[in-house]
Amino acid sequence: MLKPNLNYSNLKDSYLFYNISQKIAAFTAAHQSAEILRLGIGDVSLPLCSCVIEALHSAVEDQAHKDTFHGYMPETGAPFLREAIAAFYGTRGVSLDPSEVFVSSGASDELGDILDLFDRGCSALVMEPAYPAYVDANVMAGRKIIHLPSGKENGFIPLPDRDIKADIIYICSPSNPTGAVFDRASLKKWVDYANDNGSVILFDAAYEAFIEDPAVPHSIFEIDGARTCAIEICSLSKTAGFTGTRLGYTVIPKDLSRSGQSLNAMWVRNRTTKTNGVSYIIQKGGAAVFTERGRAEIMENISVYKKNAAVLMETLDSLGIWYCGGKNAPYIWMECPDGMDSWSFFDKLLNEIQVVGTPGAGFGSCGEGYFRLSTFGSPEATKKAALKLASLLRK
Numbered sequence: 001m002l003k004p005n006l007n008y009s010n011l012k013d014s015y016l017f018y019n020i021s022q023k024i025a026a027f028t029a030a031h032q033s034a035e036i037l038r039l040g041i042g043d044v045s046l047p048l049c050s051c052v053i054e055a056l057h058s059a060v061e062d063q064a065h066k067d068t069f070h071g072y073m074p075e076t077g078a079p080f081l082r083e084a085i086a087a088f089y090g091t092r093g094v095s096l097d098p099s100e101v102f103v104s105s106g107a108s109d110e111l112g113d114i115l116d117l118f119d120r121g122c123s124a125l126v127m128e129p130a131y132p133a134y135v136d137a138n139v140m141a142g143r144k145i146i147h148l149p150s151g152k153e154n155g156f157i158p159l160p161d162r163d164i165k166a167d168i169i170y171i172c173s174p175s176n177p178t179g180a181v182f183d184r185a186s187l188k189k190w191v192d193y194a195n196d197n198g199s200v201i202l203f204d205a206a207y208e209a210f211i212e213d214p215a216v217p218h219s220i221f222e223i224d225g226a227r228t229c230a231i232e233i234c235s236l237s238k239t240a241g242f243t244g245t246r247l248g249y250t251v252i253p254k255d256l257s258r259s260g261q262s263l264n265a266m267w268v269r270n271r272t273t274k275t276n277g278v279s280y281i282i283q284k285g286g287a288a289v290f291t292e293r294g295r296a297e298i299m300e301n302i303s304v305y306k307k308n309a310a311v312l313m314e315t316l317d318s319l320g321i322w323y324c325g326g327k328n329a330p331y332i333w334m335e336c337p338d339g340m341d342s343w344s345f346f347d348k349l350l351n352e353i354q355v356v357g358t359p360g361a362g363f364g365s366c367g368e369g370y371f372r373l374s375t376f377g378s379p380e381a382t383k384k385a386a387l388k389l390a391s392l393l394r395k
Helices: 006-010 016-030 050-062 079-090 107-117 132-141 184-197 263-274 280-289 292-319 342-353 379-394
Strands: 101-104 124-128 145-149 168-172 200-204 230-235 248-251 323-325 331-335 370-374
Touching: 006 132, 016 342, 050 280, 050 292, 079 101, 079 248, 079 280, 101 107, 107 132, 107 200, 107 230, 107 248, 107 263, 124 132, 132 145, 168 184, 184 200, 280 292, 292 331, 292 379, 342 370, 342 379
Parallel strands: 124 145, 124 168, 168 200, 200 230
Antiparallel strands: 101 248, 230 248, 323 331, 331 370
């Protein structure tokens, strides 16, 4: 008799976004003319930039002609895109060979798939509050999970505890949900810890394009020693609006090995076995992002989201409410006022001013008492929400 993966029974039901949608549906059913101002969504609201659209159209046209038609693409990524990404890293002082870059269908997919590289007996350290998939993917694999708490006292940036031994270490900087960022000194501590313990860091850099502080690395490979202990997973979703077109990339240095096995070579074998690559059309669109024009255009879009962040931060500053994030990230992690729990605060905002955010409790127990605001909405909606928030909380 077939035996299913019983680790799935150990997954905790995630009611976060289901509960949010149900609460909004109930409210709108009772108040059909109400305008809901959404600051909870983690999706972008601006379209793909013009040079990406032009590249996509050009690639579609290529597929219409025999001499420019492309079928299967290399499983690890088209050379033109791998070379463009490696060259982009070079502008930041990070030397990569294109063979160390792997094109993916997005960071979320890759964060789950990359666990194929590690034995199920390996332990995984997750810094909380955390993106829920970090925990769930390892629960599915039956791994031991070490929860490393963080809080206001350390700015939601925990440092290594030498008494804790972990094989896989998740670091997200800028963080989802907190927007907190690791500076070079903090990342160096984690790199040294990983090298000393033979651990591997999975560095989620999905929001690196929002970093503006020169003290904050965009890539973990800006840190000495990272090439022997880290894998970097990146996304074009929030960087360039590819949430609907799905494209990302992963960097695995050839210097990274464990038990005599090259993780780069292992990933080549994995991708050539389990995938048929990302479509030519999408990769051509992605390559446009790394052109001079492309970088300028996507930064124009990001500047809109950063202005939204400035509006919200100014409001919270005026109210004397503690928060982190915003400056180097598209998320603001605010402390719920008056000691409210995060779901009560959600209900208050929805029912009294029709503003929707994300309760911190949905990101683990360390998130209780905090609330995530997204800056991906329209400037008009963000300004309205900020005014309503200020009016409500000043009372």
